[in-house]
Amino acid sequence: MSLAPVVGAPSEQAAAPRRVSRRRDGLAAYGFLAPSGIGFLVFTLGPIIGSLVIAFFNWPVIGERSFAGLDNFVRIFTNDPIFWRTVGNTLLFVVLYVPLNFLLALGLAVWISPRIRGRGLYRLLFFLPAVTPIVANALVWRLLVQPNGVFADIAATFGVEQFNPLGTEAGAMAIVVAMSLWQGFGYNMLVFSAGLDSIPEQLYEAAALDGANAWQRFWRITLPMLSPSIFFAAVMTLITAFQVFAQPYVLTGGGPGVGTTTMVMYLYQRGFQLFDLGTASAVATVLFAIIALITAVQFLGQRRWVHYD
Incomplete structure (x- = not known):
C-alpha cells in the first residue's frame, strides 16, 4: 500500500527553482538600482563627506593646506x-x-x-x-x-x-x-x-x-x-x-x-x-x-x- 504525498509540503526539487528565481530577481533589482546608487554615492554622499572634511582644514585652491580644527567654524560664528x-x-x-x-x-x-x-x-x-x-x-x-x-x-x-x-x-x-x-x-x-x-x-x-x-x-x-x-x-x-x-x-x-x-x-x-x-x-x-x-x-x-x- 503506497502512501500519498503530504499536500502542501513542497519537495526539494520544487523549492530549488524558486530559490534560483528569487536570486535572479534580487540580482536584477540590484542591477536596476545600481546606476542610481552609484550616482548617489559619487555625486551626493561623496561631496557631502568631502565638504565636511574640508571644513576642518585651511584649504586654499592654490597653496599649502593645513589642518585647522574648529577654526573655520569659530571664525564664521x-x-x-x-x-x-x-x-x-x-x-x-x-x-x-x-x-x-x-x-x-x-x-x-x-x-x-x-x-x-x-x-x-x-x-x-x-x-x-x-x-x-x-x-x-x-x-x-x-x-x-x-x-x-x-x-x-x-x-x-x-x-x-x-x-x-x-x-x-x-x-x-x-x-x-x-x-x-x-x-x-x-x-x-x-x-x-x-x-x-x-x-x-x-x-x-x-x-x-x-x-x-x-x-x-x-x-x-x-x-x-x-x-x-x-x-x-x-x-x-x-x-x-x-x-x-x-x-x-x-x-x-x-x-x-x-x-x-x-x-x-x-x-x-x-x-x-x-x-x-x-x-x-x-x-x-x-x-x-x-x-x-x-x-x-x-x-x-x-x-x-x-x-x-
Whole structure:
C-alpha cells in the first residue's frame, strides 16, 4: 500500500527553482538600482563627506593646506558679521516664501477642483513656470523690475517716478520672494491637487447631510485628508527655500550691499570667488545641519498632525 504525498509540503526539487528565481530577481533589482546608487554615492554622499572634511582644514585652491580644527567654524560664528547677515537673509526668505507658497498653491488647488471646467489647462499653466529654467525666469524678472523696465513704465503712468525696487534691501528681498513664488508655487499646487483628487466625495456628502458648511468641511475633512501631501510639500519646500541661490544671484547679485545675500550665495563667494574652500565648507556644513535639524523636527512632529488613513 503506497502512501500519498503530504499536500502542501513542497519537495526539494520544487523549492530549488524558486530559490534560483528569487536570486535572479534580487540580482536584477540590484542591477536596476545600481546606476542610481552609484550616482548617489559619487555625486551626493561623496561631496557631502568631502565638504565636511574640508571644513576642518585651511584649504586654499592654490597653496599649502593645513589642518585647522574648529577654526573655520569659530571664525564664521565670532568674527564674520557677513555670515550672520546671510543667515538672517536666508531665514527671512524662508519665513516669507514658504507660507505664501502654501497659501497660493493650496488656494489654487482648491479652486481647480474636479468641478471646474478646463482644470487640466489650469494645471498646465500654473505648473509651467516650475519646469522652465530658473535662470531664464530670473533674467526676465530682472528686465521687468529694472529702473527702465516694464514695471517702471507702469509705475510712471500712476505718477511714481524713479521706480527701482532693487535699490533698497526691502524691495530687493520682496522681488526675490515674488519671483520665487511665481517660479515654485506650481509644484506644490500640483501636489495638493493630486491629494484633493484622492479624497472620497462621500465624506463631503455625509458632512453636508449633517449640516456642515463649506468652511467646516474644509477644516474637518479637506485639511486632515490632505495632511500627507502638506507634509511632503513642507519638507521639500523648506529644503529648497534654505538652498535659495539662483534668484538673488541673478536678480540682485546679493545686493544692495549684502541685503539679499543668502547662505548658499555666501559659501559660493567664499569658495569660488575668494577661493577659501575651508570657510565655504564650514558654511555649507552649518547649512546642512540647519536643514537636517528642521527636517528631523518635521518627521518627529508628523505623528501629531499627519493622517495616513
